[in-house]
Amino acid sequence: MNRKPDVLIVGAGIAGLTAARDLCLMGLKVTLLEARDRIGGRILTHHTPEFPVELGAEFVHGRPPDLWHLLQEAKMPLAELEGISWYHERGTWARADGMMPEFGEVFGAMADKQPDQSFQQYLETVDAGEEAKDHALRFIEGFHAADPQRVSVHWLVRSNQAEEEIQGDRQYRTVTGYDTLVQFIAGQLPKENCELRLNTVVEEVRWTSGSIIVKTNAGEFESPRVLITVPIALLKSGTIRFSPELPHKQKALAYLEMGPVVRVILCFGAKFWEGRLKDLSFMFTDDEQFPTWWASHPLPFPILTGWAAGSYARKLSGLDHNQIIECALQSLERILGIHHAELRQHFKAGFTHDWQADPFSQGAYSYAVAGGSNAPQELAAPVADTLFFAGEATDPNGHNGTVHGAISSGHRAAREILATV
Numbered sequence: 474m475n476r477k478p479d480v481l482i483v484g485a486g487i488a489g490l491t492a493a494r495d496l497c498l499m500g501l502k503v504t505l506l507e508a509r510d511r512i513g514g515r516i517l518t519h520h521t522p523e524f525p526v527e528l529g530a531e532f533v534h535g536r537p538p539d540l541w542h543l544l545q546e547a548k549m550p551l552a553e554l555e556g557i558s559w560y561h562e563r564g565t566w567a568r569a570d571g572m573m574p575e576f577g578e579v580f581g582a583m584a585d586k587q588p589d590q591s592f593q594q595y596l597e598t599v600d601a602g603e604e605a606k607d608h609a610l611r612f613i614e615g616f617h618a619a620d621p622q623r624v625s626v627h628w629l630v631r632s633n634q635a636e637e638e639i640q641g642d643r644q645y646r647t648v649t650g651y652d653t654l655v656q657f658i659a660g661q662l663p664k665e666n667c668e669l670r671l672n673t674v675v676e677e678v679r680w681t682s683g684s685i686i687v688k689t690n691a692g693e694f695e696s697p698r699v700l701i702t703v704p705i706a707l708l709k710s711g712t713i714r715f716s717p718e719l720p721h722k723q724k725a726l727a728y729l730e731m732g733p734v735v736r737v738i739l740c741f742g743a744k745f746w747e748g749r750l751k752d753l754s755f756m757f758t759d760d761e762q763f764p765t766w767w768a769s770h771p772l773p774f775p776i777l778t779g780w781a782a783g784s785y786a787r788k789l790s791g792l793d794h795n796q797i798i799e800c801a802l803q804s805l806e807r808i809l810g811i812h813h814a815e816l817r818q819h820f821k822a823g824f825t826h827d828w829q830a831d832p833f834s835q836g837a838y839s840y841a842v843a844g845g846s847n848a849p850q851e852l853a854a855p856v857a858d859t860l861f862f863a864g865e866a867t868d869p870n871g872h873n874g875t876v877h878g879a880i881s882s883g884h885r886a887a888r889e890i891l892a893t894v
């Protein structure tokens with residue numbers, strides 16, 4: 474491409490790729506600057522010879538239209554989650570569906586009419602048993618990877634409403650791996666007006682109205698406009714500098730946090746747990762290291778995924794790959810009451826990815842802290858028709874921290890850009 478691109482896009486995760494596709498389809502020239510040696514960002518699938526292993530996003534939450542449209546275009550088969558979810562506490566097993574009334578008790582009174590507060594503050598006002606409250610706290614940390622002492626109740630209310638609107642109680646898995654979607658979108662980018670630059674780490678964005686210079690480890694790039702799609706942790710930490718600075722964005726970012734997650738996938742020779750826990754879907758436990766586990770049901774793969782989020786993830790930080798796998802195996806021994814030697818006999822391989830230590834994510838996904846439920850909109854707002862923002866953290870409708878939220882943000886940013894051309 475000889476002439477300057479119409480748009481520079483920083484980040485080739487699902488938000489950046491979605492925006493690139495929309496813009497190219499409308500005839501704009503786009504250059505995607507991606508720091509890693511791969512596209513997809515927090516969608517990261519490892520393909521073993523037998524099955525895909527998801528190290529980042531795994532589930533399709535509900536039926537969000539933008540994502541479903543793409544999945545259909547890409548002809549990607551999905552499997553709806555079925556099976557039985559269990560609760561394991563103080564050595565006792567109970568079916569997890571029995572907990573729904575208890576959840577209703579705790580979350581039912583959450584509203585966005587009163588002034589915003591943290592979930593912990595809200596919980597202190599709720600008339601519910603200690604055990605129900607404890608389960609609710611674990612849910613907030615486990616699902617949202619959020620600190621209960623900080624996460625905004627208004628943001629949680631919006632997130633719950635958003636889920637209801639897309640049938641969020643139904644969950645699906647991609648059969649061929651989430652990266653099939655990434656490759657599909659990338660395959661649709663026309664070579665003649667889209668350039669993808671991998672291994673290109675953006676360090677600074679110098680801007681005036683209608684003019685951008687992006688400084689990277691591989692030289693400078695110029696364009697009339699730029700779309701920033703990187704995870705918020707990189708913007709909060711100043712890893713990418715803006716010159717002049719963007720005080721409004723820093724204010725919004727102060728109300729957004731990135732939750733930590735450590736996820737482990739253990740592959741076994743067979744589904745040895747089926748004898749005891751037939752049709753296992755999820756296990757929610759009081760384990761101190763990996764409290765949440767799930768199987769691949771209804772897909773037949775003999776894998777178990779361990780999930781440690783929030784404070785649980787922080788406790789594991791600094792451990793190397795082998796130490797994390799070891800912790801996960803010990804956690805399974807405790808939960809399943811299985812002997813060390815027996816578990817090792819079944820165990821074939823383990824995978825993990827440290828999203829906190831990964832310099833290009835510095836965490837798993839975003840949430841808003843008390844007082845900041847409008848921070849996603851504020852972060853998303855374009856500056857001088859020159860700087861545009863997308864990525865999961867910018868979704869204003871409560872779909873933060875998801876693939877579909879990131880996709881919608883890419884479409885939204887593309888529309889904003891097209892309106893200025």
Ligand SMILES: Cc1cc2nc3c(=O)[nH]c(=O)nc-3n(C[C@H](O)[C@H](O)[C@H](O)COP(=O)(O)OP(=O)(O)OC[C@H]3O[C@@H](n4cnc5c(N)ncnc54)[C@H](O)[C@@H]3O)c2cc1C
Nearest residue numbers: 484486487488508514515529530531532675864865875876
């Ligand atoms: C462990 C885990 C599990 C998850 N599970 C689910 C799930 O089951 N379902 C679901 O819907 N969502 C899930 N998510 C969330 C989902 O993966 C993300 O919300 C979504 O993929 C984010 O897309 P994005 O384009 O906004 O950001 P990213 O995918 O992070 O893309 C941003 C891109 O910017 C690049 N970048 C960063 N810094 C620079 C720089 N300086 N210069 C150039 N490029 C840079 C990055 O390398 C990256 O490619 C999960 C996330 C994690 C981490």
